[in-house]
Amino acid sequence: MSLISTVIYAAIVVVALVGAYRLSQTGKRDKVLPPGPPTRPVVGNLFDIPPRYAHLKFTEWSKQYGPVISCKLFGSTMVVLNDAGSVMELMDKRSGSSSDRAPSYINSEFISANNHPLLVGASRSVLMRKIYNTALAQRRVPDYLPLQNAESVVTMRNILHDPENFYEELRRISCSLALTIAFGKRAPTFSGKDAIGFSVEHFYHVAHAFNFFLEVGAAPPLDMFPILKYVPAAFAEWKGQAIKLRQQMQQLYHTMLLGEVKERLQKSQSYGCWMESVIQRNEASDDMMKAWVGGGMMEAGSDTTSSVLLTFVLAAVLHPEKVSKAQAELDAVVGSDRSPKFEDLESLPYCRAFVLEVMRWRPILPAGVPHMTSKDEMYNGMLIPAGTVLVQNTWAVLHDPAMHDDPELFMPERFLEHKYGLKKGLPEDPATFRNTFGYGAGRRICLGLYFAENTIKVMVAKMLWAFNFGLKIDTKTGKPIPVRDDDFHPGHITAPEPFKCSITPRGDAYTRTIEEELKEVTPMLAQYERGISA
Numbered sequence: 001m002s003l004i005s006t007v008i009y010a011a012i013v014v015v016a017l018v019g020a021y022r023l024s025q026t027g028k029r030d031k032v033l034p035p036g037p038p039t040r041p042v043v044g045n046l047f048d049i050p051p052r053y054a055h056l057k058f059t060e061w062s063k064q065y066g067p068v069i070s071c072k073l074f075g076s077t078m079v080v081l082n083d084a085g086s087v088m089e090l091m092d093k094r095s096g097s098s099s100d101r102a103p104s105y106i107n108s109e110f111i112s113a114n115n116h117p118l119l120v121g122a123s124r125s126v127l128m129r130k131i132y133n134t135a136l137a138q139r140r141v142p143d144y145l146p147l148q149n150a151e152s153v154v155t156m157r158n159i160l161h162d163p164e165n166f167y168e169e170l171r172r173i174s175c176s177l178a179l180t181i182a183f184g185k186r187a188p189t190f191s192g193k194d195a196i197g198f199s200v201e202h203f204y205h206v207a208h209a210f211n212f213f214l215e216v217g218a219a220p221p222l223d224m225f226p227i228l229k230y231v232p233a234a235f236a237e238w239k240g241q242a243i244k245l246r247q248q249m250q251q252l253y254h255t256m257l258l259g260e261v262k263e264r265l266q267k268s269q270s271y272g273c274w275m276e277s278v279i280q281r282n283e284a285s286d287d288m289m290k291a292w293v294g295g296g297m298m299e300a301g302s303d304t305t306s307s308v309l310l311t312f313v314l315a316a317v318l319h320p321e322k323v324s325k326a327q328a329e330l331d332a333v334v335g336s337d338r339s340p341k342f343e344d345l346e347s348l349p350y351c352r353a354f355v356l357e358v359m360r361w362r363p364i365l366p367a368g369v370p371h372m373t374s375k376d377e378m379y380n381g382m383l384i385p386a387g388t389v390l391v392q393n394t395w396a397v398l399h400d401p402a403m404h405d406d407p408e409l410f411m412p413e414r415f416l417e418h419k420y421g422l423k424k425g426l427p428e429d430p431a432t433f434r435n436t437f438g439y440g441a442g443r444r445i446c447l448g449l450y451f452a453e454n455t456i457k458v459m460v461a462k463m464l465w466a467f468n469f470g471l472k473i474d475t476k477t478g479k480p481i482p483v484r485d486d487d488f489h490p491g492h493i494t495a496p497e498p499f500k501c502s503i504t505p506r507g508d509a510y511t512r513t514i515e516e517e518l519k520e521v522t523p524m525l526a527q528y529e530r531g532i533s534a
């Protein structure tokens with residue numbers, strides 16, 4: 001063997017050994033990282049994280065390894081924060097370095113061209129958040145109270161007439177409110193199409209398809225193995241699905257919704273809605289961004305609010321004794337001649353506590369929306385490297401037995417005894433806890449928080465005032481149909497799986513008031529019914 005071939009041979013051996021060593025280290029947890037479940041070579045903890053209810057697994061691990069745990073997914077690191085202290089320190093206080101999002105190849109290259117407000121990186125999110133704040137800032141949201149009140153009256157009336165349809169109705173109102181603010185028109189029914197062909201049903205169909213597509217397993221792990229991007233379309237089913245979804249979303253957000261507003265402005269007409277000002281102020285970089293700003297408001301606002309309202313119905317069905325307490329309060333403060341309004345909430349502490357407990361008991365984004373760190377951070381002697389996916393385990397924070405008595409129990413009373421629903425004696429200091437963990441953290445905290453809170457408070461107060469809730473009786477067996485308190489559908493936004501229940505008016509006086517109030521709000525809502533075909 002010549003000297004040259006010996007050198008080449010030796011080099012090949014070295015490269016192979018280095019490669020083998022690197023591969024054997026892939027998926028391994030470095031000692032400086034937060035602790036976590038044992039890793040496997042190469043894949044790390046990939047197969048330990050269940051695709052369904054991952055937040056429960058993280059909570060279980062946190063009992064074994066401590067409140068801050070890490071998981072390895074091939075070469076990437078994920079850190080899960082399971083208590084209030086670590087979320088407030090790392091995500092709230094140090095939000096300058098924890099407000100990025102992990103890149104998603106499918107979203108940026110195929111679907112939204114990096115325009116989805118929830119998924120954009122930290123720097124682009126600054127512009128998007130500025131645009132959203134022109135509609136959703138705390139000082140703006142009182143403007144929407146008359147609309148929220150009127151739509152809630154419609155919902156009470158629709159449930160009164162068709163109680164079995166409560167699931168669709170709660171989805172309708174949540175979507176209709178976002179639609180009205182953004183595009184200046186309402187959606188009076190779930191399935192009906194308006195003049196441009198928009199329907200709530202179709203909107204949820206497309207939004208759910210997008211959510212499911214981004215879930216682990218729906219497409220190959222392209223962000224971890226970029227080489228998979230180059231697999232020809234004939235062998236990669238996901239490419240065809242992604243292209244179809246992009247077409248559907250562009251048709252809905254760009255052609256239909258944005259197109260309608262632009263056409264109106266070209267004719268010098270105006271509904272005075274937020275998207276008109278987004279177009280006129282021209283802050284968004286291009287039309288695609290404008291379309292996603294509008295569509296994103298609908299997406300971020302509809303499924304979330306409706307999931308909380310559906311969770312409320314579930315809690316009300318399972319806890320009639322708590323409903324009775326709220327009704328006693330409502331009868332004393334409001335009576336039956338009118339339904340409660342937002343202004344009454346000041347005098348309705350039990351109803352407010354009911355809302356807070358619904359959101360604590362079953363948070364609808366139990367594992368939040370993951371952030372990504374942009375620089376190394378140390379926390380209690382552990383390293384959280386730049387590029388770590390940071391998960392706020394909202395479920396664990398709100399079910400922490402060190403903070404909450406009997407966290408699994410539905411007990412609005414805990415919020416009467418303590419501002420944050422914590423154990424007696426724990427401080428009521430805003431530096432140690434807050435009631436908004438369900439809305440995320442730091443610089444990426446939900447932009448619709450104030451608006452959503454008002455919708456939920458008004459709706460919950462009105463529903464508690466109007467209806468009794470209970471189990472449905474099976475007409476064949478004469479027995480109540482059981483309802484589970486833990487049957488929530490998978491996905492990062494979760495809601496109770498459809499369930500049967502009985503929702504009945506509390507009496508004739510309440511029914512009469514609902515019908516009367518419907519007449520009062522109808523003219524106000526009519527202004528948002530332009531362009532709605534029969």
Ligand code: HEM
Pocket residue numbers: 117118119125129132136178296297300301302304305308364365368369370371438439440441442443444445446447448449451452453456
């Ligand atoms: C109860 C209802 C709602 C809940 C529980 C909720 C929860 C959340 C959560 C957990 C996030 C991610 C925060 C983070 O990354 O830390 C988020 C983001 C967001 N939410 Fe909400 N949300 C609700 C309603 C709404 C509504 C009604 C709107 C608009 C009308 C809205 C608009 C947004 C937007 C635009 C973002 C993206 C913020 C960003 O990534 O910078 N949300 N929401």
